[in-house]
Amino acid sequence: MKRPTIKDIAAAAGVSKGAVSLALNGRSGVSESTRARVLDVASSLGYRPSSTARALSSASADAVGLVLVRPPRALGDEAFFFQLIAGMQSEMSSALLLQVVSSRSAEIELYQRWWAEHRVDGVFLVDLLVSDPRVELMSSLGLPAVVVGGAGHHGSLASVWADDYAAMTSVVLYLKSLGHRRIARVAGLSSLLHTVRRDQAFLASVVDGVIVAGDYTAEAGAAATRALLTSPDRPSAIVYDNDVMAVAGAEVAASLGVSVPRELSIVAWDDSVLCQHGRLTALSRDTFAFGARAARALVAVVGGALPTDVEDVLPELVVRGSTGPVS
Amino acid sequence: MKRPTIKDIAAAAGVSKGAVSLALNGRSGVSESTRARVLDVASSLGYRPSSTARALSSASADAVGLVLVRPPRALGDEAFFFQLIAGMQSEMSSALLLQVVSSRSAEIELYQRWWAEHRVDGVFLVDLLVSDPRVELMSSLGLPAVVVGGAGHHGSLASVWADDYAAMTSVVLYLKSLGHRRIARVAGLSSLLHTVRRDQAFLASVVDGVIVAGDYTAEAGAAATRALLTSPDRPSAIVYDNDVMAVAGAEVAASLGVSVPRELSIVAWDDSVLCQHGRLTALSRDTFAFGARAARALVAVVGGALPTDVEDVLPELVVRGSTGPVS
DNA sequence: GACCCTAGCTAAACCGGTTTATCTGCGGCT
DNA sequence: AGCCGCAGATAAACCGGTTTAGCTAGGGTC
Secondary structure (H helix, E strand, O other): OOOOOOOHHHHOOOOOHHHHHHHEEEEEEOOHHHHHHHHHHHHHHHOOOOHHHHOOOOOOOOOEEEEOOOHHHHHOOOOHHHHHHHHHHOOOOOEEEEEOOHHHHHHHHHHHHHHHOOOOOOOEEEOOOOOOOOHHHHHHOOOOOHHHEEOOOOEEEEEEEOHHHHHHHHHHHHHHHHOOEEEEOOOOOOOOOHHHHHHHHHHHOEEEEOOOEEOOHHHHHHHHHHHOOOOOOOOEEEEEOOOOHHHHHHHHHHOOOOOOOOEEEEEEOOHHHHHHOOEEEEEEEHHHHHHHHHHHHHHHHHHOOOOOOEEEOOEEEOOOOOOOOOO | OOOHHHHHHHHHOOOOOHHHHHHOOOOOOHHHHHHHHHHHHHOOOOOOOOOHHHHOOOOOOOOEEEEOOOHHHHHHHHHHHHHHHHHHHHOOOEEEEEEEEEHHHHHHHHHHHHOOOOOEEEEEOOEOOOOOOHHHHHHOOOOOOOOOOOOOOEEEEEEEEEEEEHHHHHHHHHHHHHOOEEEEEOOOOOOOOHHHHHHHHHHOOOOEEEEEOOOOOOOOOHHHHHHHHHHOOOOOEEEOOHHHHHHHHHHOOOOOOOOOOOEEEEEEEEHHHHHHHHEEEEEOOOHHHHHHHHHHHHHHHHHOOOOEEEEEOOEEEOOOOOOOOOO
């Protein structure tokens, strides 16, 4: 029942523990004949190295970490992260250590702990803040990390990102080409870096714009929409920072008797089944592939490669029934 | 930068490593005064035990495992699992080791490995098969495990489940009370235990029923619906095994000119935002709470408690616009 | 033939904990 | 005084690997 250890192999092959370690890891110091014999014995015994023991003596932990800061209950609605995780997994042979915490400080504490204990070889950093302390932390710890979704370059870390600025610009240009002047944006959390980027791009390209803060929930989307549609100079188009808020907004419009897309055009950021069934025009990106790309980047830096910045393909605008020419 | 180890504490407190270990773990063998001094030094040094080292000497690994067998790409659409994981996390202080694999054999291999390496203290078992080899495996390994969502009792394992049989019966009775006689069921994977249970309950309570196999994808839902609606004796109601298939079915009905709910009633199993916006009557359960309950059960058996079977609250039928009296 | 190098291997230390066996005083009992 | 028992602590072994220092034998060089 017990798994064979390196000691068992050493005994069976008639060599020392050290020699077995060298042989198994393809390092020099043992003859080819000995190596072959050791490998033979190891496979016939069904040997699997213990990553726990290995991690203890400062080698690979065979796992990477991801910490999500979020009220746990809110997590389930964010299909984005699940897609992302699924994509990550597709490119990793190691396991993912996942933990959901409720505060930023707990997150930092956890990263430090995982690193101190060699529980992970590297980590993903998501939800990048405008001036994020984690970037500095990773550098000082020397913990390999990949910034996921934070546009631009971050200290000495690798980064995988989509160009939110260009994407937002393209959305606004599209709406302008339909004749829209007064355009509103229902934004996400203002503490997040990509929110700021989208804000900047929005303000830079729009003629007559207004930004309302939101927090990705249906309630926020509904409230913002209600406020916008009942205001004296109501916009002819609204761009939402995620699918949930957009769908909620569409419902509010319907309940107020505002016809979409005749009186109001709606664009959602992340595409999803929700947008598909709601026939909402959405900015679609392949989150699964994005996660896979992030995983590849992390595997690379864990392997000692120099950190690089990878720009993901530009999100693509999928036009459905929720956008049209201004009436 | 390096975390203090037990050795550092021993030196600072002027005692031996062993004494520190005893003191920190609240075990007898040290005097109260020494214990107090050790705890004092430990906290002032910001000591955190290394779970890696601890796991090596056959104690807690401070993590539990979950393996999902699935084509990675399909994972992102299953909000169910993300809700479940979120719920689990809410009740666990330890981390979750998550890995997605593509075959049952890889899953079993992984469970064995994790156990052999002390990487996890226990595991969740989801997607229980009709006769599942994992149940036997866990018993023989002595690996604490909780069966999640597999109705009934399983060997020596703890189990957390919802009564699918009763739930299906209630759905059928509801439809019958509306006058429906010929009712169809678009089922999930027939290899899964809960699919069989639902099949049984469906057949036992229905007057004139038909079951079509599906696999939870929109495509399968659409195809099954198309077949049913174009058949000579088409049903007046369809019960789908998940939300994705139900929504796809509703679209097919619309495209065929079949009016919902006048000519066709639709019920979805798991409720979701998708059902809410599609105004589909759905069998709603609190997946988050379900995950939390599963986590509590696992924490208990890991802690040495006797495995128990916990029955979750019965899913509740949320009636929306997709069901009505037979015309 | 003396000397040096190096390939190939072993023994031992180490990672950071837990656990067991052993040692040291001290108090109580006869 | 002599003996036992026990609390309190320590040293050392152990978990399963990696890594380093050290040993040995064989070949090449002068």
